[in-house]
Amino acid sequence: MLNLIVNILNFPFRKLKAYLKKRLGWLGQPALLPYRGYGNQQEFYIKGRVIEDTGLSQPKERNNIFQNMLAMVKRYASNGIPGMEICADFGEISRSYVTDEDGFFEINLPIAQENYRLSYSINEWQSIHFKLENNLQPQRETIEGNGEVLLSQIDNQFGVITDIDDTVLISHSTNFRKKLRLMLFKNARTRMPFEGVAAFYRALQQGNSGNHHNPFFYVSSSEWNLYDLLVDFCAFHGLPKGPFLLRDAKIKLSKIWKAGTGNHNHKLDKICHVLSLHKKNQFILIGDSGQQDAEIYDQIARENPFRINTIYIRDVRPSRHKIVEEIAYRLKEDTGLEMLLVKDTEEAALHALKKGLITAASVREIIRDKVADELVDTDIQQMIDKVMN
Numbered sequence: 001m002l003n004l005i006v007n008i009l010n011f012p013f014r015k016l017k018a019y020l021k022k023r024l025g026w027l028g029q030p031a032l033l034p035y036r037g038y039g040n041q042q043e044f045y046i047k048g049r050v051i052e053d054t055g056l057s058q059p060k061e062r063n064n065i066f067q068n069m070l071a072m073v074k075r076y077a078s079n080g081i082p083g084m085e086i087c088a089d090f091g092e093i094s095r096s097y098v099t100d101e102d103g104f105f106e107i108n109l110p111i112a113q114e115n116y117r118l119s120y121s122i123n124e125w126q127s128i129h130f131k132l133e134n135n136l137q138p139q140r141e142t143i144e145g146n147g148e149v150l151l152s153q154i155d156n157q158f159g160v161i162t163d164i165d166d167t168v169l170i171s172h173s174t175n176f177r178k179k180l181r182l183m184l185f186k187n188a189r190t191r192m193p194f195e196g197v198a199a200f201y202r203a204l205q206q207g208n209s210g211n212h213h214n215p216f217f218y219v220s221s222s223e224w225n226l227y228d229l230l231v232d233f234c235a236f237h238g239l240p241k242g243p244f245l246l247r248d249a250k251i252k253l254s255k256i257w258k259a260g261t262g263n264h265n266h267k268l269d270k271i272c273h274v275l276s277l278h279k280k281n282q283f284i285l286i287g288d289s290g291q292q293d294a295e296i297y298d299q300i301a302r303e304n305p306f307r308i309n310t311i312y313i314r315d316v317r318p319s320r321h322k323i324v325e326e327i328a329y330r331l332k333e334d335t336g337l338e339m340l341l342v343k344d345t346e347e348a349a350l351h352a353l354k355k356g357l358i359t360a361a362s363v364r365e366i367i368r369d370k371v372a373d374e375l376v377d378t379d380i381q382q383m384i385d386k387v388m389n
Contacts, residue, residue, distance in 0.1 A: 029053045030081055032132045034147030035227060036243040038217065039277055043110045044149045049224065050086070050103045050132060051078040078225070080104065085133040090126075090149075104224075104248070125150055125241075150243055152215045154280035157207040158309050158357070160240075161271055162286040163293055164220040166316050168197050169233060191233055194314070196345035196370030198238045203349065203362030204284065205240040210359045216242030217274050219267050221291070223247050245270035268296050275304055282307060284357070286348075288314040289341065294324045301337050310355065311339040312348045346370050 031053035037046025080103020088095050088107055097105045125148045132143040152159070162168060170192050205214050216239075218230065224246045234241070247266050275283065285300065285308060287293025294313050301308040311331075313324055321341070328339035342348045349366045352358045 030084065030132060030143060032086075032130055032143050032145045033227070034128070034130055034145060035224070036231075037107070037128070037147060037149040038215070038243045038274065039109075039111075039149060039151055041111065041151065041153075043108065043277065044151060045109075045273070045277065046107045046128060046147055046149055048086070048105055048130070048147060050081045050084045050099050050105070052081060054078045087131040087133065089129040089131070150215060152278055152281070156214050156281055157209075157212045158282045158284055159215045159217065159274075159278055160201070160204050160284045160286065161217045161219060161274060162201070163267075163288060164218050164230060165222065165288075166290045167286055167288040167293075167314050168193055168201075168218075168239065169230075170194060191229075193233075193237050193239070194345060196349070196366045199362070199366040199369040200345045200349050200352075200358075201240050202238070203358040203366060204352065206359070206362065208356050208359060210361065215278075216240040217245060217271075218242055219245040219270055221247050221267065245274070265296075267293075268299065271296075271300055272304075275300075275307055282309045284309050285311045286314075287312075289317045289320045289324045294320075294327045294339065297339065298327050298331050301331060301335060301339075305335065308337060310352075310357070311337070312351075313339060313341045314348075315341050315343050344370070 029052070031051050032048070033051060034046065034048035037044055039045055080099070080101075082099055082101045082103060084099040084103070086097045086099065086105050088097065088109075090109065090111075093109065093111070095107070095109065097107060099105050128147045128149055130145050130147060132145075201216065205216060206212055207214050218234070220230070222230065227244060227246060230244055230246075233239075245267075271285075285297045287297060294311075297308075297311050297313075301311065311328075313328075315321060315324075324339075324341050328341060331337055331339050340348065340351060342351070346367055349358065349363050353360060353363050
């Protein structure tokens with residue numbers, strides 16, 4: 001509540017700051033950043049931001065350390081622009097919104113059935129058009145752009161909600177020096193995922209028929225400043241396309257070392273929001289033992305009975321091994337729901353196969369992706385046969 005009051009009081013001063021920067025010629029060209037949204041046939045949610053354009057370019061594998069550091073500095077040096085008017089057009093529906101004190105805007109839009117005349121198929125991405133009224137620089141052209149909304153249907157086999165740091169992306173979140181080195185010296189194409197995770201996630205997306213289009217949602221304690229990096233990372237490494245649920249915290253450039261830290265309860269709120277817009281679907285939750293994923297997922301499972309299918313926790317922090325195992329044991333005793341503490345992707349994939357979540361053919365790809373040439377085909381088939389029998 002205190003933070004809300006402070007933000008409300010600060011709002012006119014931030015608008016004044018933007019106005020003075022404009023008058024002094026210091027205001028950069030506004031950039032419109034719509035993030036991926038999600039919803040169903042009745043309503044959807046999408047978030048975005050208007051910032052001063054810092055000229056952030058696409059990453060390249062050959063980028064040197066200095067270029068990667070400069071890109072990270074630009075992400076956290078960008079300032080949100082408050083009080084900017086956004087017009088959103090979706091089909092025949094048009095609404096106007098105003099950015100808040102940090103340049104963010106949020107859209108919760110009910111879709112009137114008689115106005116919604118777009119053709120779509122299961123889990124198809126729909127386009128929403130944005131127009132930014134540049135009221136601080138009226139002499140410049142109106143800024144326009146498109147966002148994307150994933151509209152899910154009720155006949156999915158399941159949905160997947162996954163953490164990112166140290167679940168998908170090797171981040172060393174609990175080791176300050178290693179974490180900062182990765183943030184500053186690497187980019188989306190040189191950061192590495194855990195072995196086999198991309199193939200495992202594709203298998204979950206395709207489900208037990210190999211033809212499903214199960215939706216994916218990525219939740220993280222990283223701030224929205226890292227959105228472009230995470231989108232590029234997932235695309236480059238072949239991970240399923242999905243909306244991102246990031247933290248609203250405002251990290252100043254001088255405190256970049258605090259990125260991704262602090263309270264993780266926002267994950268609980270964002271996951272519950274996804275569940276509320278997908279009331280007919282079950283979900284698989286995937287996280288790691290480095291932070292509080294096990295505790296958060298345990299609470300979600302207990303508060304949403306019959307909505308959670310399985311929980312996978314990657315074992316990345318030995319000091320929390322017993323804590324997670326105890327949480328998993330109590331959850332199984334109380335609800336019958338499995339929370340598995342797994343050492344690697346292969347273990348999770350074999351369990352998913354046995355439970356009928358993915359196909360045997362996809363397991364072969366996952367294991368090949370993970371161990372490369374360490375196992376020959378006959379060894380992989382023997383492993384699959386053992387699990388199925």
